[in-house]
Amino acid sequence: MRRAAPKAILFDTFGTVVDWRGSLIAELSDHGARHGITADWAGLVDAWRAAYAPSMNRVRRGELPWTLLDDLHRASLDALCGRFGLDALDDATRHWMTMGWHRLHPWPDSVPGLRRLHAVATLGPLSNGNVSLLVDLARFGGLPWDMVFGSDLFGHYKPDPETYLGACRLLGLPPGEVMMAAAHNGDLRAARALGLQTGFILRPTEYGPAQTTDLAPDQDWDVIVNSIEELAGALGA
Amino acid sequence: MRRAAPKAILFDTFGTVVDWRGSLIAELSDHGARHGITADWAGLVDAWRAAYAPSMNRVRRGELPWTLLDDLHRASLDALCGRFGLDALDDATRHWMTMGWHRLHPWPDSVPGLRRLHAVATLGPLSNGNVSLLVDLARFGGLPWDMVFGSDLFGHYKPDPETYLGACRLLGLPPGEVMMAAAHNGDLRAARALGLQTGFILRPTEYGPAQTTDLAPDQDWDVIVNSIEELAGALGA
Structure with a gap:
């Protein structure tokens, strides 16, 4: 010091x-298993996180007005669902997935x-x-x-x-x-x-x-x- | 419900x-006893608190710019010292007294x-x-x-x-x-x-x-x- x-x-x-990564992959994999949804959950989580800095940078550069991270997370998820074959996920499920960022293990x-x-x-x-x-x-x-x-x-x-x-x-x-x-x-x-x-x-x-x-x-x-x-x-x- | x-x-x-009242009276009375300062500490504390709402109302009405409560507390104390025979208190003591509002017992x-x-x-x-x-x-x-x-x-x-x-x-x-x-x-x-x-x-x-x-x-x-x-x-x- x-x-x-x-x-x-x-x-x-x-x-x-x-x-964040281990917590989200575990939660989504479990959700998929229970609901019969097969997807590359680890790939989705990594792509979701990859969208994180660019989404905030749009706010930081003034291209977007102030936007809560919760809302950036949801928009990024919506933009990724198609790529991962998850377009059928309903609004409630997407909201629950987004709120997964509130349930991360230390x-x-x-x-x-x-x-x-x-x-x-x-x-x-x-x-x-x-x-x-x-x-x-x-x-x-x-x-x-x-x-x-x-x-x-x-x-x-x-x-x-x-x-x-x-x-x-x-x-x-x-x-x-x-x-x-x-x-x-x-x-x-x-x-x-x-x-x-x-x-x-x-x-x-x-x-x-x-x-x-x-x-x-x-x-x-x-x-x-x-x-x-x-x-x-x-x-x- | x-x-x-x-x-x-x-x-x-x-x-x-x-x-706040019991905590501040106890702390100031103890300080006075240890430093040989005699004063109506309860009266000072009550007068200090009586200045609280008026001082914030000056901010709320726009007569003062935004001012932290710590700074309102200090200004109110400074305005009261004379009335309680405490004009001789130095800056460090007044700061310590003001920070007494950070040390209140539940x-x-x-x-x-x-x-x-x-x-x-x-x-x-x-x-x-x-x-x-x-x-x-x-x-x-x-x-x-x-x-x-x-x-x-x-x-x-x-x-x-x-x-x-x-x-x-x-x-x-x-x-x-x-x-x-x-x-x-x-x-x-x-x-x-x-x-x-x-x-x-x-x-x-x-x-x-x-x-x-x-x-x-x-x-x-x-x-x-x-x-x-x-x-x-x-x-x-």
Whole structure:
């Protein structure tokens, strides 16, 4: 640690705290088995996630007005159903599938690590999810957040600076007393550029066994760890 | 209950969940004793609180730009020090006193009642406090909030409708599925006018033994109880 321990830690959520890919593939495969629907569920989930950044970038560039992530997720799903032979899925099923992003399981180390960190710092997600999604995830997985920083608080998606600085402002803390913790180098680059501390949590299977991105830190982040439990240890919690 | 149980419950905080008066008088009296400062601490606390609504109303009427409650509290304290013979208090002491609003003890029933309610509904404060104040109160007192709705999320103070409706919007719920719980009839009147459910929690000593306001419900609120534990019971938690 090069600086004083952070007073607050902001966590990227999808991939860093929860296993979106494993959770969605399991839920959809189970749904398909129970309803006799055969599809490439893993392929659908990967394509759905691949649509994530482009959909937010349309908002970030002003091509779309502010749109909740729930609504971006639904639009991306609708655009993908044909490709995966799922055009027959009705509205209620598509809504339930979209709300699957509110039911993602934490990685095994997330809850024990966050509980330890809660004793030494204020904790919250800083995610592109909307508040209701993040609140549902926390209730579903037992995540001990003190505050939930959803993108709809700011009307901006990461890596727009309004998100990082908005969370610091609401916490009443200068950026240097706040750590951004994420499994994604890009998130940390944006946070560091604004003066936040940075914690890199390696999640080499977020995108499955063939993951090619974020397999290593690309800067000397303040803390580099393999789990949130290791982050707790590194911060003396 | 006249309607389906609420999916979320929003709690007024000062007076409803925490005992601001008892907490501040105890802390300031102790500080005075340790530092040899004699003053009418109870009188100061009551006068400080009496300045609360007028200070927010200046913001609500547009006479002041948006100002955090922390800053209104400090300005009100500065204006009162002379009257209570405390002009000699230095800046650090005044800051510490102002931050006393971040260290208020819950009423004895608050934490056990909220823990029970947490099992059946999403919980959050909807308070005129700023987010950092409410987060500190929750960490200080162990309040199990799912989300913290501070007035700085909306740039409005209650009873402005932007606060009640803003919280419902962030929760993704229609007002009819959300309950406002408060010890103050005025708060519930504003919430009911917007379609929220209402829970009145009697706090007859919030303002001390001589309290004259909010000693009884002034409408047929959906639930009327003497404690947050009773609210949990009324909602089947």
